[in-house]
Amino acid sequence: MTATAAPTPTASAASPSRTPHATATVSATAARPTEPPQTRTATPAPSGTPAALCAGRRGGALISLAICDETLAVWSTADAFIDTARELLASGEGLIPIFATLLDGSDCDAQWSWHPDAAHMSFAELAIELCDGCPSHIEADKTYWLTVVRQYCPWSARVSAVDDRRP
Numbered sequence: 433m434t435a436t437a438a439p440t441p442t443a444s445a446a447s448p449s450r451t452p453h454a455t456a457t458v459s460a461t462a463a464r465p466t467e468p469p470q471t472r473t474a475t476p477a478p479s480g481t482p483a484a485l486c487a488g489r490r491g492g493a494l495i496s497l498a499i500c501d502e503t504l505a506v507w508s509t510a511d512a513f514i515d516t517a518r519e520l521l522a523s524g525e526g527l528i529p530i531f532a533t534l535l536d537g538s539d540c541d542a543q544w545s546w547h548p549d550a551a552h553m554s555f556a557e558l559a560i561e562l563c564d565g566c567p568s569h570i571e572a573d574k575t576y577w578l579t580v581v582r583q584y585c586p587w588s589a590r591v592s593a594v595d596d597r598r599p
Contacts, residue, residue, distance in 0.1 A: 486540040489597060492550060493517070494540055496593035497529065499586045500566035505541040506531070506548055513553040514598065520555075520591045527555040530563075531584040534570070534577055543567075546574055548584060559585035 486494055492509040495517045508514050513529075520527060531548030539547035544567055563585040570577040570584060577584070 485538075485542055489540075491598060493597055494593075494595040495591060497586075497589045498592045499589045500568075502567050503541075503592070504544065504567045504586075504589075506553070507540045507550045508553050509550045510553045511598070513555065514594070514596060516555045517591045517594050518596065521594050526590050527557060528559045528585050528587055529589050530554045530556050530559060534582060534584055536574070536578055544571055546570055546578065556585070559587065 486507055489507060492507055493514040494505060495508055495514070496503060496505045508517075516527065519525075530553065532552040532554070533549035535547055535549055536545070537547065538545055539550075541547065563581055563583045564587045565584070566586065566588075
């Protein structure tokens with residue numbers, strides 16, 4: 433895997449004059465596992481849970497992450513991201529998720545009023561400090577994150593579940 437990152441700026445994280453310099457990227461060529469996708473239980477999820485909010489979606493995966501002492505569930509249509517998330521879940525290892533574009537509005541995780549773009553996700557070994565944080569940091573200063581930082585790469589993230597709904 434390869435990653436590129438710019439040096440960390442020295443301005444404070446709350447400085448509105450700060451601009452993002454680079455997005456960490458990773459190239460992944462992992463083959464899809466041959467085992468069948470994880471199956472969902474027949475019991476419906478409670479109405480406010482990520483699984484219930486995105487129950488009808490197909491063609492991607494609902495991926496749950498533990499970040500700081502919080503959780504974040506994201507819908508992904510990026511095959512390499514989904515495949516790597518499955519591998520990380522199985523191995524217990526960690527890589528940094530790179531959510532290249534943040535969007536306003538809730539999606540599969542109603543606890544947050546923002547979400548990452550489903551098609552623009554990857555994993556990397558390194559990422560710039562500017563985009564590190566907890567989901568609540570984005571929630572507390574959403575305008576700054578959506579207009580200045582524009583990406584999210586939580587260093588402490590660990591994959592906690594993968595609900596693969598690809599054909």
